[in-house]
Amino acid sequence: MDLIGTLAHQLQQLKQQAEQIDLKQVSGKPQNWFDSTLFSCRSPQLTDYVIEAQRNLNHLQHSALAITAKQRLVQRLSEQTVALTRAFRNVDIRRKPSNKVHKAKNLVQQISVSSQQLYQQLSDTQEFERRLQDMIVLANRENAPDAIQRSLALHARLGRCRKALSDIERQILDLERRN
Structure with missing residues (x-):
């Protein structure tokens, strides 16, 4: 040929x-x-x-x-x-989708999931903070002998709660900066 x-x-x-x-x-x-x-x-x-x-x-x-x-x-x-x-x-x-594309999609999905989890955790902690504040108001109205002790314990819990809130907010900011 x-x-x-x-x-x-x-x-x-x-x-x-x-x-x-x-x-x-x-x-x-x-x-x-x-x-x-x-x-x-x-x-x-x-x-x-x-x-x-x-x-x-x-x-x-x-x-x-x-x-x-x-x-x-x-x-x-x-x-x-x-x-x-x-x-x-x-x-x-x-x-075939490239490995980089596949990894990027997984990373975006993980960030999305962790972002949703952080916002949910923030919401739960804010709700807990609100309940603690209500409990402190009630404890301050009481005239019971252990009311002061209970109020101090509630304030300590409120301080830890607010520290947790600031930690969660910092994590959210860090996550948003990376995107």
């Missing part, structure tokens, strides 16, 4: 592969597969690029071109074939 026949056969095989790839929905599939200097078509379908290469091959076979024009067309066909072959080898890589 001559070189043009071999190239025609290779392009036919690439076209079949392209049709199979084009049938599958690929999330990372580019809108334009190749550089505009290499192919004139702009398509998300690989088959269109193979068809363009086949048209160039037909033009080479059936047109009366000058030697330099034929050489340029052969060079272009060679570059197109190499680019198509490389694209087919790398199509599986495009289908």
Whole structure:
């Protein structure tokens, strides 16, 4: 088989592969597969690029071109074939989300969960602070002998509660600064 026949056969095989790839929905599939200097078509379908290469091959076979024009067309066909072959080898890589993207999504999800947990913890602690303040008011109204002791204990708990509130608020600020 001559070189043009071999190239025609290779392009036919690439076209079949392209049709199979084009049938599958690929999330990372580019809108334009190749550089505009290499192919004139702009398509998300690989088959269109193979068809363009086949048209160039037909033009080479059936047109009366000058030697330099034929050489340029052969060079272009060679570059197109190499680019198509490389694209087919790398199509599986495009289908899989990259590790970095996967890690980033997990990190965002963790930050979101921890942010929600911190806000929930802040809300719970604020509610606890409010109840402690109510208990202190009630303890101050009482005339019982242990009211002072109970009031001091409640104030100590309120101090620890406020320290916990400031710690939670600091954690929330730190989390928001990182984003």
